[in-house]
Amino acid sequence: MTTATPVKTLTEKAIALDMLNSAKAGVMAYSRAINESQNPQLRAALESQLRDAINFQNSVAQFAIQQGYYSPQVPPQQLVQQDLQEAARVIGQANQTMA
Numbered sequence: 001m002t003t004a005t006p007v008k009t010l011t012e013k014a015i016a017l018d019m020l021n022s023a024k025a026g027v028m029a030y031s032r033a034i035n036e037s038q039n040p041q042l043r044a045a046l047e048s049q050l051r052d053a054i055n056f057q058n059s060v061a062q063f064a065i066q067q068g069y070y071s072p073q074v075p076p077q078q079l080v081q082q083d084l085q086e087a088a089r090v091i092g093q094a095n096q097t098m099a
Contacts, residue, residue, distance in 0.1 A: 013069040020064055023057035 030050035037043040064070035 013064075013067070016060065016064045016067065016069050020057070020060045020070060023053065023060050026053045027057055 027050065030046055030053055034043055034046045034050060037046060061070065061072070065072070
């Protein structure tokens with residue numbers, strides 16, 4: 001007897017928001033590394049990488065904003081409500097798939 005396994009699909013929104021979170025983490029990591037670095041050459045290289053990471057994060061953020069996936073000025077309570085609605089939608093899809 002085989003059981004059906006739910007198919008997990010990544011949406012464009014999930015990918016964009018994951019990329020945005022990863023880009024933000026990269027910016028923070030480069031910033032910390034620059035603060036800790038004592039070597040001028042390493043510091044210069046890290047600063048260049050930080051500028052690239054900031055530009056990438058900005059590009060991803062602008063894409064997410066344009067698509068309506070991300071709004072930096074949304075109040076936290078509204079974000080929670082959006083997350084709850086998205087979770088309910090995903091659960092509903094999973095229930096339909098398993099039925």
